[in-house]
Amino acid sequence: MAVPRGRHFCLFTADRWRFPSGLTLGPFAACAGLRAALGSGPREKGGGQALQRVTTTRPIFPSHPLLTGEVALPRLTTLHMTHRLLISASLGLVALAASGLPANADSVSRPKAVVELFTSQGCASCPPADALLTSLAEQNDVVALAYHVDYWDYVGWEDTFGAEAYSDRQRAYAKSWGSSRIYTPQMVVNGAKGVVGSKRNEVHGALDHSSLPLSVDIEHEGDMLKIAIPPNAGLDNAVVWMVTYLKRADVGIEKGENAGKSMIYTQVVTGQQVLGMWESDTGASLKLPLPETLSGANNGVAVIVQQEHDGLPGNILGAATFER
8 A cells, every 4th residue: 555645644455465475464544744654554563575465354344233224212391311321320310302492492502513533642643633623613603523433543644533433434424425534634524525624725615505404402500401403394314312521622643743743632532422302393392410411520511413414423413602
């Protein structure tokens, strides 16, 4: 595999590589910034023998039962949530019911875009994208989220915020667009378009004509967050996600091409949870207990309504955030 040079992103493939001696490595991650001279492919230590690409058996699709189709969510009723990632199991008391907006609802939040950055602390091309996401988060009309992936762990770049679930989400986007390749930094705008996250002009170009058709309103009332999502008969049903995040984290990078640097990361995703289904003919309302939702260091939560097609993520219809 030829390693691209002078590119603005790192590439991960699901291929495995086999030496003539029989040793197999994989999946193999290759980055333009790697200092190893790989030639047409990685070489066996001491032998200088090029590897042969072989097909991987590792699935590149998300393992979430909802996305694989193994579990179908019911119509909007009381939904008991399970513990996933850093989300507290006590969030199972969330009440999810079919309804429209309450009569006394506050003003509706409708940002024009949700920007998801797939990044890694070990990626030399990522700091400009991280900084760009920080500036986007300062805009009132953008929901910005940073998903730190874990697939660079294969070459020793262990991201302190990395998680397989976030890599799976990026893989799911790639699959929905007919691709099996993922890279860092990548920004996905409204679930519909992926661009190189360090290319400011491409990112702003994708945002220029973006819009979200569905309102999501979050109201803080005591120890509860009240979320109201109105019906919209012109849209297809969609999944309601809750995403928790850190507004800021200062990290000393120990490995990878940024080793030795002190970095500031913002909008760092710490957990994601499916709350249930939004139905276009009834809308939805739900309540989240604030102490459990923003437990530990978490100080931000996003509620995202996103379509799915054949178990893969589709367009994002609406979103809103709450921060403390």
